[in-house]
Amino acid sequence: MGVDFGVDLNPEVPNAARIYDYILGGKNNYAADRATADKLLSLMPEVKAGALANRVFLRRAVRELAAAGVDQFLDIGSGLPTQENVHEVAHSVNPDARVVYVDYDQLVVAHGRALLEDDPRVRFAIGDVRRPAEILGAPEVAELIDFSRPVAVLMIALLHFVTDDEDPAGIIAAFRERMAPGSHLALTHVCHDGVDPELIRRGTALYDRASAPFTSRSEAQIAFFFDGFELLEPGLVEVSRWRPPLTAVDDAPPPAGKARMIGGVARLP
Ligand SMILES: C[S@@+](CC[C@H](N)C(=O)[O-])C[C@H]1O[C@@H](n2cnc3c(N)ncnc32)[C@H](O)[C@@H]1O
Secondary structure: OOOOOOOOOOOOOOOHHHHHHHHOOOOOOOHHHHHHHHHHHHHOOHHHHHHHHHHHHHHHHHHHHHHOOOOEEEEEOOOOOOOOOHHHHHHHHOOOOEEEEEEOOHHHHHHHHHHHOOOOOEEEEEOOOOOHHHHHOOHHHHHHOOOOOOOEEEEEOOHHHOOHHHOHHHHHHHHHHHOOOOOEEEEEEEEOOOOOHHHHHHHHHOOOOOOOOOOOEOHHHHHHOOOOOEEOOOOOEEHHHOOOOOOOOOOOOOOOOOOEEEEEEEEOO
């Protein structure tokens, strides 16, 4: 483990990226990750549908932004490569689009680099969103992202791994200050409104021994992250409700009292 990046590579420490990979049906996970994920899913079965819908949201958001002319994407907390990654979706619309993935987990970055090393339009950088200046100054970012033009910054299922003390709003502001007018922020987050606080406490406690603690938030707290941006239609909504595609997906709202994954895409005026 390097000094700078705080993710323990020990397979016995449950890991946020690998837990999520397992929930999505991936193969890049270990027994400790699967055990934690299974406990979480038995406590909150809705997490699986939320994770799958979150990926669908990501694809829709990238497709719509690329179709609207955005041709550079900075995907922070990208996670392990899975199906239909951001660059694949962006390139299906604009083959010249540039994508920089950032994650603070060395395993994620190693996987990503192995998969993408030959593509000059895509880079994988190691970086911790809690240190925005390091991401903004990373050589991979400097190589592909031109901040004088509109860029889409993606923080998808990321900020619930940043505690209030670590100032997520200040982190977003640091990126916003570098973004040109016409840039976009796409963000999703677990929302706990209406959920039994004891259930939330038990669910988030599962991450206490994992690579990152988990902070669920209210819709009002998540809405505040879009400060300074203008939310595009339909606003901050259940991820499965954001501009549903023509093909059928599970758009049924979760029953009341369940954790929700909510998100939105916003434009910097
Ligand atoms: C739940 S996964 C989401 C992956 C992807 N964005 C998606 O929504 O499908 C969260 C990812 O955020 C990464 N992450 C957590 N805290 C981070 C931090 N402080 N800086 C950078 N990445 C972080 C984890 O390593 C993990 O890969």
